[in-house]
Amino acid sequence: MSIRVFAPATVANVACGYDVLGLALGQPGDEVIIKKSDKAGVRITEITGDDGRLPTDPLKNTVGISVIKYLEAIGAKEQGLEITLHKKMPFGSGLGSSAASTVAGVFAANELLGKPLTQENLLPFAMEGERVACGSAHADNVAPALYGGIVLIRSYKPLDVIKLPVPSELYVTVVHPHIEVATKDARQILKSNISFQRAIEQWGNVGGLVAGLYQEDYDLISRSLKDVVVEPVRSILIPGFESVKQAALDNGALGGSISGSGPSIFSLCKGEEIAGQVAEAKRKAFSEIGIHCDVYVSPVNQAGPIVLD
Structure with missing residues (x-):
């Protein structure tokens, strides 16, 4: 018996909402494909699309460790599972590559074993995969990948995650330039302290963005998509950032910023037509400085992981 699951890429921080x-x-x-095995324990039998970069040792692999922790929690440590991982996302892109595969794995295991836990209760195990990937069990990638939609992590101790409403015409464009920014490097350059005035400005933008989503107020969303804490520092790692961001705004984007730790740049847009125009404008801006890129346009994915077969 086996199951194949897809889990989506994500945009973390969403401008003003760092972590x-x-x-x-x-x-x-x-x-991720998972099948039951008569041999006890979790094994990673194949990984594709990673150019040999990912470990097959389940204790060192984000999918493997998450599934192991999940089996321990449900009292099934001896359950045999074989995992095949198909990486279809670029590494170091800022699109939650590790989170997507981790969520797919934990979700698939839970489905295969008859759903002993609710989907929401799988989050702590997916977060363990993030601890392996970057040293910190943060949830701003794994939570939206698992729950779908837009999420707010109100607290980590205790873990408190809230799904926010998604306005009906909200689209996302993401451009991924063919350069790589390591999450650990992007975290190391951040300042450990910020001014009180800067913090107040950021809090206001987070509150405004959440209010804009609830009210389906695109103007308020636009005014709130400003990051005065992280973007000024991390943007120096992305060639052409300012010109790409300005090209998006000039073509109708509500706003945008760095996706996760970068180098991908996201924009929120009202409607599919504007989103398409913004995507092409960003692609052109990168092209003008000699950087090739991948472009993705979609509404916010409200389904999260799905069973393919």
């Missing part, structure tokens, strides 16, 4: 906001994309994403 507390995230949203799920329609594409790209990763696929």
